[in-house]
Amino acid sequence: MALVVLGIAVVNFFLLHLAPGDAAQVLAGEAGSATPEYMAALRRQFGLDQPLPLQFLQYLGNLLTFNLGFSFRHGLPVLELIGQRLPATLLLMTASIGFAVLAGSALGVVAARNAGRLADTLISTLALLFYATPVFWIGLVLVVVFSVGLDWLPVGGMTSVEAGYGGWDHVKDVARHLVLPAATLGLFYLAIYTRLMRAAMLEVTTQDFVRTAVAKGLKPRRIALRHVLRNALLPVVTMLGVQVGSILGGAVLVETIFAWPGLGRLAFEALFQRDLNLLLGILLCSSAVVVVVNLAVDLLYTVLDPRIDFAR
Amino acid sequence: MTQSPQPVLEVEDLSIRFQERGRSLLAVRNLSFQVARGETLAIVGESGCGKSITALALLGLVPPPGRAEGKAIRLEGRNLLGLGPEALRDVRGRRIAMVFQEPMTTLNPVLTIGEQIVETIRDHETVSRREARDRALTLLERVHIPDPVRRFGEHPHRLSGGMRQRVVIAMALACNPVVLVADEPTTALDVTIQAQILDLIDELKQGGMGVVLITHDLGVVAGHAERVLVMYAGRKVEERAAADLFATPLHPYTRGLIAARPRRRVDGGGRPRLVEIPGTVPSLAAMPPGCAFAPRCASATEDCTAAEPPLTVLKNTSLEDGQVACLRVGDFLAPSHSLPHARLA
Numbered sequence: 001m002a003l004v005v006l007g008i009a010v011v012n013f014f015l016l017h018l019a020p021g022d023a024a025q026v027l028a029g030e031a032g033s034a035t036p037e038y039m040a041a042l043r044r045q046f047g048l049d050q051p052l053p054l055q056f057l058q059y060l061g062n063l064l065t066f067n068l069g070f071s072f073r074h075g076l077p078v079l080e081l082i083g084q085r086l087p088a089t090l091l092l093m094t095a096s097i098g099f100a101v102l103a104g105s106a107l108g109v110v111a112a113r114n115a116g117r118l119a120d121t122l123i124s125t126l127a128l129l130f131y132a133t134p135v136f137w138i139g140l141v142l143v144v145v146f147s148v149g150l151d152w153l154p155v156g157g158m159t160s161v162e163a164g165y166g167g168w169d170h171v172k173d174v175a176r177h178l179v180l181p182a183a184t185l186g187l188f189y190l191a192i193y194t195r196l197m198r199a200a201m202l203e204v205t206t207q208d209f210v211r212t213a214v215a216k217g218l219k220p221r222r223i224a225l226r227h228v229l230r231n232a233l234l235p236v237v238t239m240l241g242v243q244v245g246s247i248l249g250g251a252v253l254v255e256t257i258f259a260w261p262g263l264g265r266l267a268f269e270a271l272f273q274r275d276l277n278l279l280l281g282i283l284l285c286s287s288a289v290v291v292v293v294n295l296a297v298d299l300l301y302t303v304l305d306p307r308i309d310f311a312r
Numbered sequence: 313m314t315q316s317p318q319p320v321l322e323v324e325d326l327s328i329r330f331q332e333r334g335r336s337l338l339a340v341r342n343l344s345f346q347v348a349r350g351e352t353l354a355i356v357g358e359s360g361c362g363k364s365i366t367a368l369a370l371l372g373l374v375p376p377p378g379r380a381e382g383k384a385i386r387l388e389g390r391n392l393l394g395l396g397p398e399a400l401r402d403v404r405g406r407r408i409a410m411v412f413q414e415p416m417t418t419l420n421p422v423l424t425i426g427e428q429i430v431e432t433i434r435d436h437e438t439v440s441r442r443e444a445r446d447r448a449l450t451l452l453e454r455v456h457i458p459d460p461v462r463r464f465g466e467h468p469h470r471l472s473g474g475m476r477q478r479v480v481i482a483m484a485l486a487c488n489p490v491v492l493v494a495d496e497p498t499t500a501l502d503v504t505i506q507a508q509i510l511d512l513i514d515e516l517k518q519g520g521m522g523v524v525l526i527t528h529d530l531g532v533v534a535g536h537a538e539r540v541l542v543m544y545a546g547r548k549v550e551e552r553a554a555a556d557l558f559a560t561p562l563h564p565y566t567r568g569l570i571a572a573r574p575r576r577r578v579d580g581g582g583r584p585r586l587v588e589i590p591g592t593v594p595s596l597a598a599m600p601p602g603c604a605f606a607p608r609c610a611s612a613t614e615d616c617t618a619a620e621p622p623l624t625v626l627k628n629t630s631l632e633d634g635q636v637a638c639l640r641v642g643d644f645l646a647p648s649h650s651l652p653h654a655r656l657a
Contacts, residue, residue, distance in 0.1 A: 209418055209420040211412070216435075217402065222431065307469045
C-alpha cells in the first residue's frame with residue numbers, strides 16, 4: 001500500500017515537471033518586474049536551480065520523513081495547508097457519497113421492485129437526466145433556485161461570515177452550507193448508483209435462491225431486502241471503491257462553484273500558480289485517501305460476502 | 313382412480329400456457345393426478361416434457377409469461393388455482409414445500425443456514441426467535457446433519473452438495489407441509505449421496521406427507537415411488553403403480569425409457585449396448601399431428617398420426633387402474649391379460 005502511494009508520488013513528480021513554466025515565472029509575471037537576476041534569485045531561493053534528478057532525490061528524502069515541503073506561494077508548509085483544507089473536502093466527499101449511495105440505492109430498489117411500471121419509468125428517466133447533466137450546471141441551477149429564488153440555503157462558503165457560532169449552532173450552520181454542494185456533487189453519482197442498484201437487483205432476482213425464498217413462502221418485503229438486496233450490494237460497494245477517486249476530481253469543480261474551502265480548490269489554484277510542492281502534496285494526500293478507502297471497501301467485502309476470506 | 317382413500321393433492325385438468333407475441337404454446341396439457349398421504353408419485357420424462365414446470369405450478373410458481381390454467385390444483389381440498397398472491401404465499405412453505413435440483417445455487421450464499429430455516433418458520437408462524445431456533449436445530453437433526461449447532465451458524469459454501477441438499481430439505485420441512493415437491497433432488501449429487509437423500513425422503517414421508525418426485529432417472533423411481541406418471545411432450549402418456557410399470561410397461565415411450573437404462577454387465581461378456589430412443593422431443597411450437605410420440609415410435613401406424621390417442625383407463629384387467637394413452641395398447645398387452653378391446657375408457 002505504501003508502495004502504491006510512493007509510486008504515485010514518483011509519477012506525479014515527473015509528470016508535473018513536464019509542464020513548462022515554474023513558480024518563479026508566475027511570481028515574477030505577477031510582480032511585473034521580471035529581470036533575469038530577480039528570477040534567478042527566486043529560483044535559487046526555491047531550490048529550482050538544481051538539476052531535476054537532484055530535486056527528485058531531495059523530494060523523496062523529504063517524503064520519507066513526512067515532510068511535504070514548503071509552499072512559497074502561500075508562505076506556509078504544505079502539510080499545514082493541507083491540514084487546513086482536508087477536513088472540508090472529506091466532509092463534502094462523505095456527505096455527497098453518502099447521499100448518492102443511500103438515496104441512489106433506495107431509488108434503485110424501488111425501481112427494481114416496480115420494474116416496468118410508472119415508478120420505475122420515472123426514476124429511470126430522472127437518473128438518466130442527472131447522469132447526463134453537467135455537474136456545474138446542476139450546481140448553478142440549484143443556487144438559482146434554492147439560494148437566490150427561495151432563499152432557503154446559503155449561496156456558498158462553509159460558514160456564515162457573521163459567524164461567531166459555537167457548538168451546536170456551528171454544526172447546523174455548516175450543515176446548511178453543505179446541502180447544496182453535497183447535492184450537486186452527489187446527484188451525478190446518485191444517478192449511477194440508482195442505475196447500478198436497479199440492474200443488480202433485477203439480476204439477483206433471477207437467481208435460484210430467490211426462487212427458493214419465494215417457494216418457502218417468505219414475505220415479499222423480506223425477499224427483496226434480505227435475499228435480493230444483500231446480494232445486490234456487492235457491485236454497488238465495488239463501484240464505491242472505484243468512484244472515490246473520481247469524486248475527488250469532481251470536488252474541484254464543486255468547490256470552485258460554491259467557494260468551498262477544500263483541497264480541490266487549493267489544488268486548482270496551485271496548478272495555475274505552478275506551486276508544485278503544494279500540488280504534489282495534495283496529489284499524494286488524495287492518493288492516500290483513495291488507497292485507504294479501497295482498503296476499507298475490501299474489508300467491507302468480507303463482511304458482506306462470507307465467501308470472501310482473508311486467508312485467500 | 314380409486315386407489316387412495318383421501319388424496320392430499322389432486323390436480324385436475326391442469327394446463328400450462330405460455331403466451332408471447334401473439335403465439336400461445338401449451339407446455340403442459342390436461343394433466344390430472346392425485347397424491348395420497350404417505351405416497352410418492354414419481355413424474356418421469358425426458359428434458360422438456362413439462363415435468364419441472366408442473367412442479368412449479370403446484371406451488372403457483374410458473375414464471376411469466378407462463379400461466380397455469382385448468383380446473384383445479386386441490387391441496388387438502390382447497391383449490392390453489394385462483395388464489396391471490398398473499399393466500400398463495402401463506403400456503404407455500406407451510407402446507408406444500410419444494411426441494412430444487414441444484415443445491416449449490418438454491419441456498420442464499422450470504423445468509424447462514426440457520427437464518428434461512430428460521431426465516432421460513434417465522435414468516436409463517438408467530439413463534440419467538442428462540443423457539444424458531446430450537447425447531448431449526450431439530451430439523452437439522454432430522455435430516456441427519458452432524459453437529460447441527462455448529463452448522464446452524466455456517467454459510468452454505470462451507471457445506472458439501474449432499475449436506476446442502478439436506479439443508480434444503482430441512483427448510484422445506486420447516487412448517488410440516490403435507491406435500492413435498494422434489495424436482496430432481498438428486499441429479500446434481502454423487503450416486504452414493506443420491507441414495508442417502510432418497511432414503512431420507514422415504515423416511516420423512518412415513519409421517520404422512522405426500523411426495524411428488526420429479527425425475528428423469530427411472531432407477532430412482534424403482535425403489536422410492538409407489539406410483540409413476542410418465543409424461544411426454546406436456547402430456548401424461550402412462551400412469552401405473554410402480555411395480556406394474558416395470559413389469560409390463562405399456563406405452564412405447566415408457567418401454568423405450570426402461571430399455572434405455574444402462575444395464576449391468578452380463579456374465580463373462582461386456583456391458584450390453586445402451587439402447588436409445590431415436591429422435592428428440594418435438595418442440596412445443598412444432599407438434600406433430602396425432603400422437604406426439606408417433607415420429608419416434610417403432611410401432612406407429614397411420615392411425616397414430618390422425619388423432620391424438622385418448623388416455624384410457626385399464627379397467628377390468630389385472631392391471632387395475634393404470635392409464636395409458638396409446639392406440640395400440642391392446643396389442644402390447646400380453647395375451648394372459650385377455651383384454652377384450654384396446655380402448656376401454
